Amino acid sequence: MSTSAQIGVTGLAVMGRNLARNFARNGYTVAVHNRTVARTNALMEEFGHEGEFVATETAKEFVAALERPRRLMIMVKAGEPTDTVIQEFAPLLEPGDMIIDGGNAHFADTRRRERALREQGIHFVGTGVSGGEEGALHGPSIMPGGSKESYESLGPMLEKISAKANDGAPCVTHVGPDGAGHFVKMVHNGIEYADMQLIGEAYQLLRDVAGYSPAQIADIFRTWNTGRLDSYLIEITAEVLSHVDAATGKPFVDIVEDRAEQKGTGRWTVQIALDLGVPVSGIAEAVFARSLSGHADLRAASRGLAGPKATQLGEAAAFADRVEQALYASKIVSYTQGFHEITAGSTEYDWNIDLGAVASIWRGGCIIRAAFLDRIRAAYDARPDLPSLLSDETFAQEIAAAQDDWREVLVAATRQGVPTPGFSAALAYYDALRAERLPAALTQGQRDFFGAHTYRRTDREGSFHTLWGGDRSEVEA
Numbered sequence: 001m002s003t004s005a006q007i008g009v010t011g012l013a014v015m016g017r018n019l020a021r022n023f024a025r026n027g028y029t030v031a032v033h034n035r036t037v038a039r040t041n042a043l044m045e046e047f048g049h050e051g052e053f054v055a056t057e058t059a060k061e062f063v064a065a066l067e068r069p070r071r072l073m074i075m076v077k078a079g080e081p082t083d084t085v086i087q088e089f090a091p092l093l094e095p096g097d098m099i100i101d102g103g104n105a106h107f108a109d110t111r112r113r114e115r116a117l118r119e120q121g122i123h124f125v126g127t128g129v130s131g132g133e134e135g136a137l138h139g140p141s142i143m144p145g146g147s148k149e150s151y152e153s154l155g156p157m158l159e160k161i162s163a164k165a166n167d168g169a170p171c172v173t174h175v176g177p178d179g180a181g182h183f184v185k186m187v188h189n190g191i192e193y194a195d196m197q198l199i200g201e202a203y204q205l206l207r208d209v210a211g212y213s214p215a216q217i218a219d220i221f222r223t224w225n226t227g228r229l230d231s232y233l234i235e236i237t238a239e240v241l242s243h244v245d246a247a248t249g250k251p252f253v254d255i256v257e258d259r260a261e262q263k264g265t266g267r268w269t270v271q272i273a274l275d276l277g278v279p280v281s282g283i284a285e286a287v288f289a290r291s292l293s294g295h296a297d298l299r300a301a302s303r304g305l306a307g308p309k310a311t312q313l314g315e316a317a318a319f320a321d322r323v324e325q326a327l328y329a330s331k332i333v334s335y336t337q338g339f340h341e342i343t344a345g346s347t348e349y350d351w352n353i354d355l356g357a358v359a360s361i362w363r364g365g366c367i368i369r370a371a372f373l374d375r376i377r378a379a380y381d382a383r384p385d386l387p388s389l390l391s392d393e394t395f396a397q398e399i400a401a402a403q404d405d406w407r408e409v410l411v412a413a414t415r416q417g418v419p420t421p422g423f424s425a426a427l428a429y430y431d432a433l434r435a436e437r438l439p440a441a442l443t444q445g446q447r448d449f450f451g452a453h454t455y456r457r458t459d460r461e462g463s464f465h466t467l468w469g470g471d472r473s474e475v476e477a
């Protein structure tokens with residue numbers, strides 16, 4: 001058995017197989033392994049000619065095929081299967097070796113695994129990989145966590161196989177220790193949910209309020225894709241909307257059931273945001289909107305509920321321009337919320353994440369890749385301690401310019417009864433942030449009334465309680 005493979009990939013389903021091919025196509029010798037040997041054989045038969053592969057059948061053979069320190073990448077189902085595979089391989093490894101988990105692990109699992117393996121001297125590199133099977137093959141956006149030392153050994157290889165941004169920069173960076181990479185991948189997916197929801201709302205407004213057909217809306221999205229909304233998701237939206245079902249001749253969007261799926265990462269983004277106390281209302285609305293879409297019985301039972309009287313809309317083209325403004329402003333808010341969550345995670349777990357670098361590696365390869373990310377990177381590069389993206393002057397000015405149209409769109413949506421939870425949550429967040437006073441003062445009064453929870457005063461330090469049941473005098477708590 002050769003011991004020359006620079007990297008090994010175990011788990012050769014669609015993602016692992018394509019990542020292994022990507023490494024091999026970039027000149028690396030790749031050991032390949034899969035629980036079911038048939039997958040390894042299939043890879044060798046179909047793609048063995050693409051580069052240097054070392055096919056192995058057993059865990060021992062696989063580990064023996066790797067040069068030291070070993071780099072062993074796991075691309076299996078997230079959750080228990082990942083633990084099973086770690087338990088299988090870890091005893092065969094030596095101090096200094098690396099296990100790279102490229103699956104969609106929960107960052108808390110990654111922290112646990114990293115801690116346990118560190119005791120054995122093994123570097124555990126929890127790595128977010130985005131871009132689906134095409135990205136895995138041609139260049140994904142890669143978000144590795146783990147030790148600095150492991151990145152020194154792995155980084156150059158990951159940089160080679162990663163996507164490249166427009167300026168040629170590789171879409172990979174050492175995100176931070178232990179679970180930082182998987183955390184950032186989780187928020188990436190949360191933002192992806194929000195982006196998709198906002199695009200969906202724009203589509204529905206253009207269709208139900210402005211009266212455009214899917215083909216016309218596809219053209220509008222194509223135009224938007226040449227401007228500041230230029231992104232992979234806007235581009236594919238135009239493709240999906242212009243697609244016609246061959247069997248019926250109807251627009252494809254009209255023959256697909258309107259029930260969306262949601263996998264773990266969008267939900268995790270919201271759950272963790274709740275734990276960290278970060279308002280990610282746009283991402284949460286996106287997860288809830290998918291969830292609501294799936295409640296077929298509830299929706300069927302509610303179809304008879306009264307809606308608004310029909311109203312006249314002005315010129316459709318002018319409305320479409322307003323929707324573009326609303327979409328762009330809401331998008332700025334979703335990214336503001338997502339980056340806030342990364343900041344909070346970084347502080348909580350002491351990861352020291354470079355937000356500009358995160359924006360930079362999302363510019364290529366991943367699902368949310370967009371011209372817009374260049375501007376986020378520039379904002380954080382100019383001011384790494386930016387309290388919020390909305391504090392960046394350029395973004396603040398753009399929202400200021402968009403806000404009248406944004407509000408008009410929501411008025412039209414409300415009048416016509418078109419649900420816009422993403423647009424509305426984004427505007428509510430914006431208005432809440434800029435508000436001089438929030439009703440939280442009243443909330444504190446209520447809490448003090450029924451539970452003696454105390455409150456702080458605007459004019460003096462300290463905690464106070466009013467004797468609500470007595471003479472209503474105030475005592476210092």
Ligand SMILES: NC(=O)c1ccc[n+]([C@@H]2O[C@H](COP(=O)([O-])OP(=O)(O)OC[C@H]3O[C@@H](n4cnc5c(N)ncnc54)[C@H](OP(=O)(O)O)[C@@H]3O)[C@@H](O)[C@H]2O)c1
Binds near residue numbers: 010015039077130
């Ligand atoms: N698909 C995507 O777009 C995408 C994008 C980014 C990240 N990911 C993540 O990448 C990972 C791989 O995704 P995928 O879609 O290629 O494959 P997958 O369907 O999630 O997993 C299938 C692979 O896991 C192996 N496996 C499952 N249980 C196992 C166990 N108990 N012990 C050993 N091996 C086991 C399977 O081996 P057998 O062949 O023997 O069954 C197969 O190689 C997942 O964590 C996924 O969440 C996926």
